[in-house]
Amino acid sequence: MTGRGDGTVGKALGVLDQVAGFGRPVRFSELLEASDLPKATLYRLLQTLTNQEMLIYEPDRGVYSPGIRLVRLAHAAWAQSSLAPIARPHLEALSREVGETVHLAQLDGGHVLYVDKRNAAEPVEMYSQSGKVGPAYCTGVGKAMLAHLPEPDLARVLPQQSFHRFTGATLADEDALRSELAEIRRHGYGFDREEHEPGIICVAVPILTPRGRLLGALSVTGTTARTRLAALEGYVPRIKAAAKAISEEAQHWRFPDRPVEAKGR
Incomplete structure (x- = not known):
């Protein structure tokens, strides 16, 4: 599942969950196959998440993985919540x-x-x-x-x-x-x-x-x-x-x- 009926934010968080769930760097084709989002929507959300440093894109390998900003947020959540x-x-x-x-x-x-x-x-x-x-x-x-x-x-x-x-x-x-x-x-x-x-x-x-x-x-x-x-x-x-x-x-x-x-x- 990639969204929870919470609009764009919910869909973006669903994409983050999806990337993290693979447990390894993942290609766009793999995400698309497992997603219920249209191809253009998934691509747009991945671009936004990458621009915001929530994801990292490695062009030489063509893969996405969790970004450093997400690591910082995760560490803060671990410490505070x-x-x-x-x-x-x-x-x-x-x-x-x-x-x-x-x-x-x-x-x-x-x-x-x-x-x-x-x-x-x-x-x-x-x-x-x-x-x-x-x-x-x-x-x-x-x-x-x-x-x-x-x-x-x-x-x-x-x-x-x-x-x-x-x-x-x-x-x-x-x-x-x-x-x-x-x-x-x-x-x-x-x-x-x-x-x-x-x-x-x-x-x-x-x-x-x-x-x-x-x-x-x-x-x-x-x-x-x-x-x-x-x-x-x-x-x-x-x-x-x-x-x-x-x-x-x-x-x-x-x-x-x-x-x-x-x-x-």
């Missing part, structure tokens, strides 16, 4: 203590945005990286956050879940997800049981304000080759302590109370 700067020392301490990978995530509409990550002593290749957007319905951090959304917000984001079966353990529909979210609310933590990637498991807890407003989620992630869910579950008290410390420090920052809306992904 994400939990990452506050959470970083707590993530580092938690990762050192448990010896596994630790993730920090926030909701991006109905999806998971990984805002920071600390690798295990023995890193493992996996999907999650800082800045990546992933599914909420089949990740530990995603389910931990969905479970603590107010019902009106949850009702808006559940239709955005694709329920694509990544593995045999992936939750297949809204009813199955709602049932698990109720369990997460009861226990205060949830799991990823190889639901997004084979061999990858985690336990996750939400980061909540004292009044219960959702800020994000923390997880400890391992592999089935070297650990089990029961072992990860033993880290829950430590993860909850880190989440509480992050929440307490976040009270002194001004985080946007961003409404959970469809993002047209």
Whole structure:
């Protein structure tokens, strides 16, 4: 999707999303093939974004990539509107203590945005990286956050879940997800049981304000080759302590109370 019904600005932001989504320099022909915009409109928006340094165009290779101005804006957003700067020392301490990978995530509409990550002593290749957007319905951090959304917000984001079966353990529909979210609310933590990637498991807890407003989620992630869910579950008290410390420090920052809306992904 390249636009959200928000006129030229919405279309331009959609193009930025599209370029970034390739994860590499991308040719105009590739963008056009994936876009619902007319060729002339797409070209005009790319020219404008390039002129504004939001994109870089390399004429010798004929490719577009994110520009330096976008990098500056992203850095400012990371510093001012994400939990990452506050959470970083707590993530580092938690990762050192448990010896596994630790993730920090926030909701991006109905999806998971990984805002920071600390690798295990023995890193493992996996999907999650800082800045990546992933599914909420089949990740530990995603389910931990969905479970603590107010019902009106949850009702808006559940239709955005694709329920694509990544593995045999992936939750297949809204009813199955709602049932698990109720369990997460009861226990205060949830799991990823190889639901997004084979061999990858985690336990996750939400980061909540004292009044219960959702800020994000923390997880400890391992592999089935070297650990089990029961072992990860033993880290829950430590993860909850880190989440509480992050929440307490976040009270002194001004985080946007961003409404959970469809993002047209």
